[in-house]
Structures are given as structure tokens and as C-alpha cells.
Amino acid sequence: MAESYSLAPIWFIDVFGSMLMILFSFLSVWYASRLRKIQPSNVVWTYLLWLCVALAGFAVSRGVGHVAKRFLLLADRRDLWLMLKPYSGAINSIAFVVVASITLFFQRVQRINTAILNDKKALEEASAEVMRLNSDLESLVQDRTRELAKSERKYRRIFEGSMDMIFILDSAARFVDINRSGLTTLGYNRREDLIGTHFAEILAHREDCDRLIRDLDERGFVRDREYNFITKNGSLLNVLLSATGRKNEVGEIESYEGIAKDITERVHMERQLQRADKLASLGQISTGIAHEINNPLGVMLGYTQLLLRDHSAGTQIHDDLKTIEKHARNCKTVVEDLLKFARSTTTRKDPVRVNECLDEVVSLLAHQFELDNVTVIKSLSLDLPEIIADGEKLKQVFMNLLMNARHAIAGKGVISIRTEPGAADNHVRITISDTGCGIPGEFIGKIFDPFFTTKPVGEGTGLGLSVSYGIIQDHNGTIEVESVPGEGSTFTVSLPVPAGVKSF
């Protein structure tokens, strides 16, 4: 038969091809299923599984149709095949559409998967960062704590090691913290004794506190202001204060921080110098006046005495001349005192034992002190060295100081006398303290001025301390006073010891 070909190849390809289609499509489903299992979060694998399932369905619908057709026709069951054929074709067509529909979802699935993967990556990065922070947190905290501790130690050293007073007050101006130097300066042993105390309580003038706080609130700082602090034992300190007000983020004062420098010694020295200058000027004036008055007084006294020889006692003229002589002598005493203050009198300096001078003066006044209920306590150093001085003038100084002490004591009281060799310098120190009324602060700077007195008119000339000051100055010594009103005063005389003089 011309131009005729066997359909056997087609038959075999059809049957075996259909079987292979089913086989490989199911293998694809199996691998896609495993793929989805190992990476369940990847939506593309789910898509691939659906695609494979759809293709498997397509392969089955097609393959079964083809194989069934071949075998049914082979088995001479054309009628059965003709019945199944429409179903096979229809299912096959539906299978195409399903596979094609699923195929079209790829882009959407891929976008979803990309979004999920991006989110997952971001989540994993965030999680890794959290894990890293978590694991590093402890070491970070330790490092930061170590740094803070180091910083704290550094600033604590500065705070505690400062020679100046450093303190912190809260917003109500109460002590929160103060350094060791501050405690020592203010005379406190324990920080707790001062914490919580109002700042005004250590100020001599409480109104200074209000002014200071107001300035800090308004300006934020004050610089180098002088204040008087009161120590725990009541003594006054001159301090130079710089302070700042620390504000929070809303502008409210949180705390005040201050640095105070104790300038008591400096102020004391300055006052001494001022006083010395003033007294030196007064001395010069006094010398001039005294010399000018002394000569006419001498003439007046001489002529008075000559006239007294011409008039017998008991007459009116004699009595009047006596009165003139008395007042002229008083004036001469004052003039001599002024000359002593101005160190214009001659002094005869010999080796003197200060303790003996004091004993003589005390024994002279002992009876009167006893009558006045004043107890004298002597604490005289046995190894006090001799000094070169005018003993009589020193006795006059001690007499003046003791008499002033007695006058300061109203009623019963104690006068303490103490001598001691100077610890650092080559001086002897004589301290006379009383438990009297003390000297008001405003008088402290004037007590050595000539004619300054708080006694009633006629009871004192106001030259006692001036003369004492002049005598001590004449001996190259110093005389200082400390006084707490209401508690008493302490006069300290310091006299130089010549080189080479040994203690007893």
C-alpha cells in the first residue's frame, strides 16, 4: 500500500509517554512537598507545590485518558471509550485552565514571598541585635559601672582632698554633702551631724543666707563673697564663698554647690596690719601732742609748787593751789601714758622671767579678786625661757589685762593665766582669759585705740590697753584678742626669746 505508515510508534509513545508524565509529575509533587517541609516559611515552595499538584492532575487526566483509550480500543470496547471520551476531554481542558491559573499567580506569590523574606530578614536582624545587646548588656553595664566608679573616685578625691570647704545644698538650702575639709573647718567630726542642717545656721548673720540664695536663684552664681561662718564651738570664721545654683531641665533649682575658702587668718592679719598702721599714726600724733603739753605742764606744776611754799596750809589759796597741782599731775600721768603708748619713753631691758612678773602682779591683786569672787587659775609653764624685757613695764601690761578681765566679770567668774613656750617660733606666749561679758564685735577693732573705753566717764582714761599695746610693740611682741560676746575674752601676748636663751 503506497504512502501508508504504521501508527505503532505513535501508539507506544502515547502509552509510555503518558505513564512517564504521571510518574514524573508525581515525583515532582513529592520533591515539592519535601521542599516546602524543610522551608515552610517560603511561599514560593507552596506555590511550586500547587503547580506540581495541578500538573500532576493534568498528567493524570491526560495520561489516564490516553492509556484508557488505547487499552479500551485494544480490548474492543469502543463503546465504553466513546462514553468516557467527553469526560476525559473536558477534565483535560479544565486541568489546563487550572494549571494556567495557578501559573499566573507566580508574580503575586513571589512579591508576597519577597515581602515576607524582607520582614523575616529585618526581624532576624532585629532579633540578632537584641540578642547581641542582651548578651553584651551585662558587660556594657559592668564597663559603664567601672567607668562611673572611676569617675566617682576621681571627683571624690578632688572633693575630699580639697583644702577648701566644698558643700552641696538641696533646693531648700539644707546640707546634702560636705567634704572633710569643710567638716574640720566648721568643727564637726561626723558628716551626719551637718547633713540636713540649714545653711543659715552656719552663718553669723542669718539674713546673708536669704540674700545669697536669692542671688543664686536670679544670677545662677556668686563669686568671691565674704561671709562669716560660725563653727560648732561658736567661733567666727571669715570665708570667701563662690557658689552656683544647679537647675533642672524645667529651670527649677535642684541644688546649690559652694566652695568656701577659710580666710580668717588673712583677715586677721590684715586687721592687725590696719590696726598697727592706725596705732602707729595715733602714736605719732600722741607723741607730738604729749611733748607739746608736757613742757607747759611741767612749768605749771613747778610754779604751783613754788607758790605752795609761800602759802601755809589751811588757807584758801593753798587749797586752790593743791587742786591745781593734783590735776596737773593727772594730766602729766596721761601724757606719760601717751608717751608710753607711743613708745617714746625709755625702757631698760634686762633678762626677765615672765612667770615671776605674773606671780607678782597676781599676788598684788589676789586680795581684791578674792573680795570680788573672781578665781584666778594659773597654768604657768615651768620650762619657759627668760626674755629680754623691761620687767616693770611688762608688769604694767599684765596689771592692765588682769584689771580689764576683772572689770569684764560681773559677779563670780574665772580668770585663767597660761604661759607656754611657742611651739614653732621662738616666743613665749602669755594668755589671759576671762569668763566675762566679752567684747562686742564692733568694738574689737578699737580696743587698742587711745582713749577708747566702755567704762563710764571718770572710771577709766581708755589708755590702759593702748599703753599695753605700746609696751608690747616696744618689745617686738604682739598682743591679740579673741572674744565671744557673753562668754568672755582671751588676750594673747607673744614676746620674742633672744637667740641662745635656754628654757628652765
Add this chain to the structure above:
Amino acid sequence: MNCTGPSILTILALMASFLAPDSVHAFQSHAEPEALYGHQLAHAFFIIALAILAYWLRANRFTDLKGWFLIQVTCLLLILWNIAAIAGHWVEERIPDASLIGEPDWTQIIRLDTSPWAIYYYALKMDHLLCVPAIMCLFLGIRLLFRNALNEEVRKNG
């Protein structure tokens, strides 16, 4: 509430249809060629879907991986198969029944002199030579993707 022109027209049309009923057709009759046309259109739809997938795989650089490349090959082979199937169905309609002689088994023969399309029918009947390699490529591609994913998981989990 605003009543726009089209909505009023719709309501009027509905009212007219209710007020003036006519004979209705409950379902449409489908003549015999519809099944073939439907089948051919399904093939065409399948071709479009496969072409889009093949394009997306390339556009998104999936084909850089060998597994996805094989899946793209699957798409191309299935497109060819679909074209062959469409052509086969078309040719089948154009050859006379007398062209096939004998029982429809491996003993059956075809006469090529009965129609110029008979030779094409013979060739296009061997469409499995396209779709079987396509499915095999799909299998190989997925298996490769599976192995890659497995290695990745092993590497990730130590």
C-alpha cells in the same frame, strides 16, 4: 440622596423588564464544536500563562539558579507542546476517517495520500516527545531546588 442619570435609567429598564415579560432562554445550547474550541482556548490560555511565568522567572533573575532555569525550560517545552496540541487538534479535524486503516492499536496504519494534512497529523501525534521532557525538566528542576534548600538548611543549622 442623589439620583444620577445612569442609576435612574437602570431602575427604569428593570421596571420595564418586569412589566413587559417575554419568552426567556433558561440556558444556552452548545453545539458540538464548542468543546474543541473550549479545549483549544484552554491550550491558548495555558500558553499565555506559561509565557508569563517564563518571563517572570527571567525578569526576577530566578533563572540564575539552575533549578529555576530547568523550570523555565519546562515552560518553554510546554508552550511548544501546547502549540503542537493546538495544531494537532486542528489537523485532526481536516483529515478524512479513511486515512486511518485497521483497528486502533499498534497495527493501525495511516494513508498519507488521502490528505495533505495526514503527514502533519502523524508528526503532531507524537506530542509526548515534547511534554514528557517538559515534565522531566520540571522534576529535575524541583529536585535541584530541593537539594539546594537542603544544603542551605544544613549550613544554617550547622
